[in-house]
Amino acid sequence: xxxxxAILLMFRRMxxxxxxxxxxxxxxxxxxxxxxxxxxxxxxxxxxxxxxxxFISYTATTIGFGEIPYAFTDAxxxxxxxxxxxxxxxxxxxxxxxxxxxxDRAFQQAITLQRFSYRVRHLHEPFYLVCGYGETGQLxxxxxxxxxxxxxxxxxxxxxxxxxxxxxxxxxxxGLAADARQPDNLxxxxxxxxxxxxxIALTSDDEANLAVAAATRLLQRDMPILCRVTRPEIAAxxxxxxxxxxxxxxxxxxxxxxxxxxxxxxxQLVEWLTATPGSTLETQRExxxxxxxxxxxxxxxxxxxxxxxxxxxxxxxxxxxRSITGSVPQVTGVGNERQVLEQAGIAQAxxxxxxxxxxxxxxxxxxxxxxxxxALFTVLRQNQQSNSLLFSTFxxxxxVRPAEIIAHECLGLLTTPLLxxxxxxVKRQGDAWSDALVARIVQTCGKRxxxxxxxxxxxxxxxxxxxxxxxGTRVKLGALLRDPADRQQSLRVVPLLLLRAxxxxxxxxxxxxxxxxxxxxxxxxxxxxxxxxxxxxxVNDLGYVLxxxxxxxGWLWRRFARDNSNGSA
Amino acid sequence: MNLxxxxxxxxxxxxxxLNFGFVIGEIDNPTHxxxxxxxxxxVVNLIATVLKFGxxxxxxxxxxxxxLVADLQLLAAACVWAYAAYASASGVDxxxxxxxxxLSAGALLANIVSVVMLIIETMMLRR
Numbered sequence: 202x203x204x205x206x207a208i209l210l211m212f213r214r215m216x217x218x219x220x221x222x223x224x225x226x227x228x229x230x231x232x233x234x235x236x237x238x239x240x241x242x243x244x245x246x247x248x249x250x251x252x253x254x255x256f257i258s259y260t261a262t263t264i265g266f267g268e269i270p271y272a273f274t275d276a277x278x279x280x281x282x283x284x285x286x287x288x289x290x291x292x293x294x295x296x297x298x299x300x301x302x303x304x305d306r307a308f309q310q311a312i313t314l315q316r317f318s319y320r321v322r323h324l325h326e327p328f329y330l331v332c333g334y335g336e337t338g339q340l341x342x343x344x345x346x347x348x349x350x351x352x353x354x355x356x357x358x359x360x361x362x363x364x365x366x367x368x369x370x371x372x373x374x375x376g377l378a379a380d381a382r383q384p385d386n387l388x389x390x391x392x393x394x395x396x397x398x399x400x401i402a403l404t405s406d407d408e409a410n411l412a413v414a415a416a417t418r419l420l421q422r423d424m425p426i427l428c429r430v431t432r433p434e435i436a437a438x439x440x441x442x443x444x445x446x447x448x449x450x451x452x453x454x455x456x457x458x459x460x461x462x463x464x465x466x467x468x469q470l471v472e473w474l475t476a477t478p479g480s481t482l483e484t485q486r487e488x489x490x491x492x493x494x495x496x497x498x499x500x501x502x503x504x505x506x507x508x509x510x511x512x513x514x515x516x517x518x519x520x521x522x523r524s525i526t527g528s529v530p531q532v533t534g535v536g537n538e539r540q541v542l543e544q545a546g547i548a549q550a551x552x553x554x555x556x557x558x559x560x561x562x563x564x565x566x567x568x569x570x571x572x573x574x575x576a577l578f579t580v581l582r583q584n585q586q587s588n589s590l591l592f593s594t595f596x597x598x599x600x601v602r603p604a605e606i607i608a609h610e611c612l613g614l615l616t617t618p619l620l621x622x623x624x625x626x627v628k629r630q631g632d633a634w635s636d637a638l639v640a641r642i643v644q645t646c647g648k649r650x651x652x653x654x655x656x657x658x659x660x661x662x663x664x665x666x667x668x669x670x671x672x673g674t675r676v677k678l679g680a681l682l683r684d685p686a687d688r689q690q691s692l693r694v695v696p697l698l699l700l701r702a703x704x705x706x707x708x709x710x711x712x713x714x715x716x717x718x719x720x721x722x723x724x725x726x727x728x729x730x731x732x733x734x735x736x737x738x739x740v741n742d743l744g745y746v747l748x749x750x751x752x753x754x755g756w757l758w759r760r761f762a763r764d765n766s767n768g769s770a
Numbered sequence: 771m772n773l774x775x776x777x778x779x780x781x782x783x784x785x786x787x788l789n790f791g792f793v794i795g796e797i798d799n800p801t802h803x804x805x806x807x808x809x810x811x812x813v814v815n816l817i818a819t820v821l822k823f824g825x826x827x828x829x830x831x832x833x834x835x836x837x838l839v840a841d842l843q844l845l846a847a848a849c850v851w852a853y854a855a856y857a858s859a860s861g862v863d864x865x866x867x868x869x870x871x872x873l874s875a876g877a878l879l880a881n882i883v884s885v886v887m888l889i890i891e892t893m894m895l896r897r
Binding site for chain 1: 806810817821823855
């Protein structure tokens with residue numbers, strides 16, 4: 202539907218009532234001018250068009266100034282009776298049609314669409330286009346709101362879009378209740394806008410996400426796309442469209458669980474770098490090796506089986522549906538029944554994964570299993586955000602929250618793209634490497650979760666440093682990481698990754714020479730981050746940090762100081 | 771045959787003929803120009819305008835535009851007449867009737883454009 206169709210629709214619907222009104226006015230006016238009247242002295246008098254139109258105008262609108270300019274003859278009065286009733290019918294018809302139009306669904310939709318596209322067009326800040334405002338979408342949008350990022354939402358359900366208006370988000374976000382699979386709707390939501398910086402497809406329908414991704418790839422070749430997918434064949438389809446930011450919450454979780462089993466140190470490092478900054482992480486129980494039971498062999502179960510088997514875990518699957526079979530030993534039944542659990546070998550098991558799509562069933566499975574074997578390592582899948590209270594009181598060793606996993610991954614990919622590269626490296630390295638790094642970060646930044654962030658050495662991120670490098674000065678990474686108030690103190694910063702022309706340098710040392718265009722990932726405390734960001738921007742701070750000289754702030758004074766140093770040299 | 775097309779064509783041609791009938795005659799002679807004919811021309815023009823509402827084609831948009839021009843010119847002529855007849859001291863004299871007729875002659879031009887477009891549209895249909 203085109204945005205301007207509301208006004209067209211109104212015109213078309215009002216055609217008949219307007220013609221009826223014009224005709225009624227014309228007939229009434231014409232009648233008055235033809236019927237003979239009499240003036241004050243009783244002489245024959247013919248009413249002109251001007252007076253007739255004046256009289257009909259105030260009579261039809263029920264104002265009623267009386268019979269002017271002269272009292273009417275009886276013949277005129279007869280005609281006026283007819284025209285009064287005619288005009289009442291005409292107005293009733295016109296107003297009735299107008300009211301029906303306002304209540305019309307198509308008309309209201311057209312108005313909503315028009316207002317939505319107006320708001321999108323007047324969004325003069327970078328924004329993300331979020332398709333799907335379910336649990337994941339809401340989590341992500343809340344985070345966007347906290348980070349002061351703008352977004353536009355499309356969801357097929359009107360009720361969710363209504364919710365968008367009710368939630369207390371920082372900035373008001375335009376939302377459209379429409380099918381994101383239709384490219385037209387994506388265009389209305391600002392896909393072609395120069396302020397659109399990314400498309401995020403989070404609907405619960407994999408095919409809809411594929412449709413969004415394909416449309417975006419074809420219409421806006423360079424637009425970053427993030428997609429939620431749970432079916433491997435759809436993911437393969439997306440890859441063939443050249444989309445690589447595909448998030449499968451179940452596979453992601455499977456990888457994490459496998460990592461935690463394979464190398465607990467690496468897992469802790471990964472979790473540390475991705476957790477919310479400022480919180481403290483308790484040491485978690487390490488998932489043991491041995492016999493595991495997996496309840497539910499749906500999309501989640503199938504996605505993690507390979508990862509677990511890759512770690513040499515001996516698995517038994519419990520699944521009520523006989524038609525789903527795989528390569529692992531299987532028991533038919535529901536996991537919250539004793540005999541089914543016993544059949545699956547609960548007595549000698551070391552861990553259980555409650556991974557069905559039903560939250561209450563998952564809680565029941567873990568409760569029953571712990572009763573039979575209290576030493577079990579428990580993994581609990583939570584599907585609905587509304588059950589959070591139940592799940593947080595139930596202390597499971599590992600929680601799977603698909604919505605949170607996706608929102609987390611999206612934020613990571615969008616805000617610190619380097620972190621994903623670094624985490625991939627962590628997964629490659631051994632336990633000892635990770636333990637050493639954790640120890641180093643704890644020593645530098647304390648036990649609190651550090652902030653991970655990256656900065657590019659370019660005109661936007663580090664103008665002061667860029668100028669210094671442009672002068673031909675060699676700047677070592679370590680020289681930069683000093684407190685701008687007292688350069689004897691080093692900042693609480695650990696450089697994790699440096700990206701130069703596509704090449705990755707992990708944990709760059711202090712004597713690493715910096716170069717324009719470098720992109721560096723740091724882990725640091727929050728205060729050290731703001732100090733370092735300040736140094737990169739402020740010429741005076743940078744000068745002090747690098748050379749120890751306090752520089753004059755003004756251009757003239759700087760000029761003078763430079764001449765002086767030249768003279769002495 | 772399409773009834774809608776008949777009605778549409780009827781009002782467009784009727785608006786043009788009434789307008790022509792009013793304009794024809796000596797330009798400064800009030801007896802050659804009938805007030806009733808001007809009134810009917812205005813009414814038929816207004817109906818023709820409303821009939822063109824809500825057409826989203828390019829031709830429909832130009833049709834609507836010419837009709838609005840004709841309405842404007844004819845209503846201006848009617849206003850001049852009402853002012854001359856009731857408000858001014860001199861009444862409907864040669865000067866007033868010349869203004870009225872020339873305004874409605876402008877409307878006639880817009881109406882002729884409408885008719886020509888109607889004919890072209892019909893020729894393009896080739897049925």
